[in-house]
Amino acid sequence: MAAVPTLARRIARSGVRPLCRWPLAWGRAARQPPGLPLAPCRAFSNNKILVELDESSGVAMMKFKSPPVNSLSLDFLTEFCISLEKLENDRACRGVIFASAVPRIFSSGLDITEMSGKSMEHYAEFWRAVQEMWLRLYGSNMVTIAAVNGSSPAGGCLVALSCDYRIMVENPKFSIGLNEAQLGIVAPFWFKDTFVNVVGHRIAERSLQLGSLYPAPEALKFGLVDELVPEEKLQEKAMAVMAQWLALPDHARQLTKSMMRKAVLDRLVAHREEDVQNFVSFISKESIQKSLRMYMEMLKKKKS
Numbered sequence: 350m351a352a353v354p355t356l357a358r359r360i361a362r363s364g365v366r367p368l369c370r371w372p373l374a375w376g377r378a379a380r381q382p383p384g385l386p387l388a389p390c391r392a393f394s395n396n397k398i399l400v401e402l403d404e405s406s407g408v409a410m411m412k413f414k415s416p417p418v419n420s421l422s423l424d425f426l427t428e429f430c431i432s433l434e435k436l437e438n439d440r441a442c443r444g445v446i447f448a449s450a451v452p453r454i455f456s457s458g459l460d461i462t463e464m465s466g467k468s469m470e471h472y473a474e475f476w477r478a479v480q481e482m483w484l485r486l487y488g489s490n491m492v493t494i495a496a497v498n499g500s501s502p503a504g505g506c507l508v509a510l511s512c513d514y515r516i517m518v519e520n521p522k523f524s525i526g527l528n529e530a531q532l533g534i535v536a537p538f539w540f541k542d543t544f545v546n547v548v549g550h551r552i553a554e555r556s557l558q559l560g561s562l563y564p565a566p567e568a569l570k571f572g573l574v575d576e577l578v579p580e581e582k583l584q585e586k587a588m589a590v591m592a593q594w595l596a597l598p599d600h601a602r603q604l605t606k607s608m609m610r611k612a613v614l615d616r617l618v619a620h621r622e623e624d625v626q627n628f629v630s631f632i633s634k635e636s637i638q639k640s641l642r643m644y645m646e647m648l649k650k651k652k653s
């Protein structure tokens with residue numbers, strides 16, 4: 350197989366704009382005593398992701414801005430990993446809230462066009478980036494909260510499941526779940542493990558086999574999300590939950606998180622290359638390619 354660019358090389362090439370000082374855009378006014386100078390807020394953005402770090406609280410907001418549906422393309426995944434790594438290495442940052450800047454969609458999951466009609470090398474590179482995103486997010490030392498302000502199927506649901514806490518907008522039109530089976534594909538073992546760790550084996554087994562997508566109120570009932578709030582309260586609620594989690598000493602929380610997640614993370618790390626090869630041989634099968642093409646056509650027809 351031809352050499353593929355490593356994530357490090359992609360990061361070097363990506364041209365993330367340098368850190369710059371920005372006026373604060375969210376959440377501070379209520380906490381800042383009048384008359385005091387604002388503590389610095391640092392922001393950085395690349396094409397598909399916007400990050401603002403409020404140094405006074407140690408909380409960053411990461412917003413997905415890849416219209417029309419925030420699909421997790423190779424570029425998106427690369428930018429996501431770069432942004433998360435920057436925050437992870439920044440001592441001023443202790444927690445991250447993930448939300449979408451695209452109305453009604455949190456993320457539509459893996460970009461299907463990256464898995465269809467491409468070379469084996471491309472599939473391998475794409476899958477390594479998906480693995481990387483999950484390893485970094487699920488294994489993050491920071492407190493991670495998903496503020497799910499729209500629909501979140503498949504890989505979008507994985508992003509939310511990989512966080513420490515999920516708050517979703519109470520709109521029943523927004524749905525969430527691992528619907529891979531509906532596309533004729535299979536969620537890999539580490540998607541499944543992450544799902545089981547949130548909702549338990551029985552619900553995960555049934556939901557994965559049926560490829561179920563759940564409207565927000567149903568998702569709440571079995572703990573796929575932790576809370577529902579009206580859209581206008583989402584940010585405030587996410588900040589309040591974050592403050593609660595950050596009230597604990599970092600080291601105790603981090604060691605506990607690592608204890609709970611280590612076995613699942615280690616399993617992928619130990620079988621990473623095998624998982625890439627499984628993905629490549631599965632996704633390049635003509636029958637699977639046909640299912641994906643049909644699914645994309647179905648999405649287009651739904652519009653007309």
Ligand SMILES: CCCCCCCCC/C=C/C(=O)SCCNC(=O)CCNC(=O)[C@H](O)C(C)(C)COP(=O)(O)OP(=O)(O)OC[C@H]1O[C@@H](n2cnc3c(N)ncnc32)[C@H](O)[C@@H]1OP(=O)(O)O
Nearest residue numbers: 417420457458459460461462502503504535627628631648
């Ligand atoms: C052994 C181990 C083996 C391992 C085996 C392999 C494991 C793989 C695991 C896979 C994980 C995944 O995440 S697979 C991805 C699953 N994702 C989904 O099923 C979501 C599909 N999308 C939707 O349901 C909807 O688009 C939704 C997100 C709700 C938004 O609906 P809307 O009406 O607002 O918008 P639409 O008109 O549908 O979409 C707008 C445009 O975006 C496109 N689009 C939508 N979702 C897209 C997507 N995920 N990737 C690319 N493009 C997408 C549509 O085709 C449209 O394109 P134009 O017509 O050109 O404008």
